[in-house]
Amino acid sequence: MELNHMNLVESSRALRRVAALTWLILFAIAPLSLVRAAPTSEWADKVDADLRQLAKSDRQAVVPVLISIHTPNVPVPRPPVELAQRQAFVAALKAASAAAQAPVLKGLEARGLKPTSYWVGQAIAVELPSAELEWLASQSSVKHVHRDRHLTVEADISERNPTLAKDSVCSNAGAPTWGVDRVQAPAVWAQGFTGQGVVVAGADTGYQWNHPALIGKYRGWNGATADHHYNWWDAIRSGSNTTCGVASPQPCDDNSHGTHTMGTMVGDAGGGNAIGVAPGAKWIACRNMNSGNGTMSSYNSCFQFFLEPTRLDGSAGNTALAPNVINNSWGCPTDEGCNTANFVQMETVINTLQAAGILVVGSAGNSGSACSTIDTPLAIFSATFTVGNSNIGDSMEASSSRGPVTVDSSNRMKPEISAPGSSICSSVPGNGYGLKNGTSMAGPHIAGVAALLMSANPSLRGNPEAVKQAIIGTAAPILGISQNCGGLATTDVPNNVGGYGRVDAFAAFQLVAGSMYRDGFE
Secondary structure, eight states: OOOOHHHHHHHHHHHHHHHHHHHHHHHHHGGGGTSOOOOOSSGGGGBOHHHHHHHHHOTTOEEEEEEEEOOOOOOOOOSSOOHHHHHHHHHHHHHHHHHHHHHHHHHHHHTTOOOEEETTTTEEEEEEEGGGHHHHHTSTTEEEEEEOOEEEEOOOGGGTOTTSOSSOBOOOTTSOOHHHHHTTHHHHHTTTOSSTTOEEEEEESOOOTTOTTTGGGBTTBOSSOBOOTTTEEEOOOSOSSOTTOSSOSSOOOSSSHHHHHHHHHHOOOSTTOOOOSOTTSEEEEEEOEETTEEEHHHHHHHHHHHHSOOOTTSOSOOGGGOOSEEEEOEEOOGGGTOOHHHHHHHHHHHHHHHHTTOEEEEEOOSOOSSTTOOOSTTTTSTTSEEEEEEOTTSSBOTTSOOOOBOTTSOOBOOOSEEEEOSSEEEEETTTEEEEEOSHHHHHHHHHHHHHHHHHHOGGGTTOHHHHHHHHHTTOBOOOSOOOEETTEETTSSSBTTTBTOBOOHHHHHHHHTTOOOOSSOO
């Protein structure tokens, strides 16, 4: 089979134009959350309302908080981000954060407290008596004191749609799953690209690393022994009532959600039973939720690990081992306390990862079908590649959350893209396979497609915006639904229901490989 030379040249030029535009967009977006804000004169204005009330009603109550710190601007590397650029960027982030956080860290430690510093999100996590909140918020370097809010796993939509099976045993012996087939992944495999050379990551409830469909894809497995250093981080460092314990020295999943999402990204059950979109890719992971519930600090912890993987004790970080793409199938709802004040801290983290050249994929949520139901981090953020749930009829699942994003007054169009998310067969703990439903299942399809594209065209690694452009620019139309959200009908492309459409991995591959294939074989 021959490549069309003229199309190769034109595609190469197009990708260079995308790369140039990417840098301009990224340079404009990423620093927004990194710019130092003016200090607030009244300490109470810098503290969440419920924390202020607690400081009045129970001054001895010990409360977990996340402290946002004013930090100087850090120059953003130009994509595609090479290793040396990423290392310099991380070094600059660390230096700026260390200097900015030093006075507060010193004060906390002097009070006998044990703070944890996060340079990736310019924040400090600590448990402290509410009586100390006034002192803390009075520090000039403190931007805001947040309660350490909960993150939650996206619930399976079968709870609201009884026609969909939940956690039923499934088998696709001898064939790819319908979702893998629908996104045209096998057509890309046939060209010799299965994700080899690419590392995907997942932040979720944990993972059964030695599941038969996953063990061969785990970066920490050499075929005989496992090395979890740099490949696994448990952000759950304290607490009780956890099946996996705390600071687990190996990947563990107490919910099944994480194991399922990883299977959709890279899983291969053998015998032609491909449950994953990119079975040639390697994976690493972080547990940011305990039995389906995490915190803002565990969110920061996982992303910091991904940007600079470490040993199991958190030492000896190595930016060279960072993944190329991260899947996130969870949200932080307003009824758990997420709000516009802490949105900024969480968005800073996502902007930082994108600035470092790492693609961040997020699930849109399962609160549809009303408009503006994409209302939780990290789906609402500009830098997040937000994914809706398309069904087997190439229409949108009713439960898939819609845009535009109004919770932060941005009116931002979301989602950008859609992918299969209903009745998805993938790996579950206990070496089994089960069906799950929701945008949590759609997101991993996109992460897998991104891995295929970065495998086919290594120049896309370190350039998340170029990967996004390739995917949205070749998406297939969403069918059989009529809805207007934010002034955009589903006949408009893009729109706030299905974004640019359902992902087509082979069409995107043809673009990034620089060719359209001739009819027939030669």
